[in-house]
Amino acid sequence: MSGFSRRSVSAKVLPASCGTSCWEYLEEEACMASMGVGLWVVGNHFLTTDIPAAISHPVRLWVFNCIFQLLITWGMIFEKLRICSMPQFVRFVHDLPPLRKHPDVVVKDLRFGTIPMKLYQPKASTSCLRPGIVFFHGGGGILGSLKTHHGICCNLCKKSDAVVLAVGYRMMPKHKFPVIVTDCMVGTIHFLKSLNTYGVDPARVIVCGDSVGGAVATVLCQKFVDRSDLPKIRAQILIYSTLQSLDFQSPSYQQNKNIPLLSQNLIFYCWCGYLDISPSWRSAVLKGSHLPAEVWEKYRKWLGAENIPDKFKKRGYLPVSREPLNEAAYLETKIILDVMNSPLIADDEVVSQLPEACIVSCEYDVLRDDSLLYKKRLEDLGVRVTWHHMEDGFHGVLTTIDMSFFYFPCSSRILDAVAHFIKGL
Numbered sequence: 001m002s003g004f005s006r007r008s009v010s011a012k013v014l015p016a017s018c019g020t021s022c023w024e025y026l027e028e029e030a031c032m033a034s035m036g037v038g039l040w041v042v043g044n045h046f047l048t049t050d051i052p053a054a055i056s057h058p059v060r061l062w063v064f065n066c067i068f069q070l071l072i073t074w075g076m077i078f079e080k081l082r083i084c085s086m087p088q089f090v091r092f093v094h095d096l097p098p099l100r101k102h103p104d105v106v107v108k109d110l111r112f113g114t115i116p117m118k119l120y121q122p123k124a125s126t127s128c129l130r131p132g133i134v135f136f137h138g139g140g141g142i143l144g145s146l147k148t149h150h151g152i153c154c155n156l157c158k159k160s161d162a163v164v165l166a167v168g169y170r171m172m173p174k175h176k177f178p179v180i181v182t183d184c185m186v187g188t189i190h191f192l193k194s195l196n197t198y199g200v201d202p203a204r205v206i207v208c209g210d211s212v213g214g215a216v217a218t219v220l221c222q223k224f225v226d227r228s229d230l231p232k233i234r235a236q237i238l239i240y241s242t243l244q245s246l247d248f249q250s251p252s253y254q255q256n257k258n259i260p261l262l263s264q265n266l267i268f269y270c271w272c273g274y275l276d277i278s279p280s281w282r283s284a285v286l287k288g289s290h291l292p293a294e295v296w297e298k299y300r301k302w303l304g305a306e307n308i309p310d311k312f313k314k315r316g317y318l319p320v321s322r323e324p325l326n327e328a329a330y331l332e333t334k335i336i337l338d339v340m341n342s343p344l345i346a347d348d349e350v351v352s353q354l355p356e357a358c359i360v361s362c363e364y365d366v367l368r369d370d371s372l373l374y375k376k377r378l379e380d381l382g383v384r385v386t387w388h389h390m391e392d393g394f395h396g397v398l399t400t401i402d403m404s405f406f407y408f409p410c411s412s413r414i415l416d417a418v419a420h421f422i423k424g425l
Helices: 006-013 020-048 058-080 086-094 150-160 179-192 212-223 251-255 264-275 279-287 293-303 327-337 368-380 409-423
Strands: 105-112 115-122 130-136 163-167 200-210 235-239 356-364 385-394
Touching: 020 058, 058 086, 105 150, 105 179, 115 150, 115 179, 130 150, 130 179, 130 212, 150 163, 150 409, 163 179, 179 200, 179 212, 200 212, 212 235, 235 409, 251 368, 264 279, 264 327, 279 327, 293 368, 356 368, 356 409, 368 385, 385 409
Parallel strands: 130 163, 130 200, 200 235, 235 356, 356 385
Antiparallel strands: 105 115, 115 163
């Protein structure tokens, strides 16, 4: 963009006779367009977004989400104009702020093959081996990066006195399923084979992630169950993770569909984009007609609302009767039955061998019930679970840990709970 200037653009797109007045006109039009988009976002936010009273600093969340929605809206506009995709624009803006330095943590940029990674090590020297954490960032496959989760990793390293390896991965729109899982697997295997280099105790290796990163963490645990050539994963830490892609009418999906930062509209955008599914099937998916009755019955024992404690159903939940099968929808969406997309429905013989888990759920999160269902699934099969539920939490709150005005205390409680769990291993 170094060649971009008023003069160069004027020479290319404006007549020679058009001078300063033309530019002033264009600038006024651009300003009016920006104001229009901003007013539309704010108005739409008032009409469609719910800010629960139980969330601390509701005005702060309102402003935070307005900015987030404004970025998404401009990204959609640029996508329509074929300038860039919405995910590319939002990621570009999210990565603009400089990384905050933490004096107690040493950070190194690494690359294994084509996989970018960041290594976080406590600055204080020690003669003992430390726990090792492989961290996978969230963002639904469209947002998030090593930069957006830098503060989380720094604080996690410092508070747990552990070595943290954050693994980057390729994202949409260019890269779809199963690229996230395969990239993260490559980075994790590299770490597991290099523990001595990083001063990590092979008996205390943990995988951790938020949102889709939590899904990757448990998928890798499932895939490594029979890997005798690698050190065993000691524990999995799943922070408001997405763990199934079948049912979009659970209590939390109904109750929290319009609550920031992960709305029903955004989750469908991520779901369709990552799995390369047409958005036109949204209605069929919401009606439950995208899967045969026998599939719903098979997985009811793990996904049914009866597995969720009654206290989580009091806030506006109504059971939905599923409509008859839409065979075309099923044929185009059945990829959701792959356990790499829905680790919650993996076989008992796999889930029963998984390592100890720390699960964090947030009350005001569409994905809350994924955590509750997986918690029950693990406990029923004898896997030890430490569960923390944030009554004032919302999806994505952990990413505010290093923000100033947009900081939410819930983020510190999550990080403290995770660090306490790691120190107890």
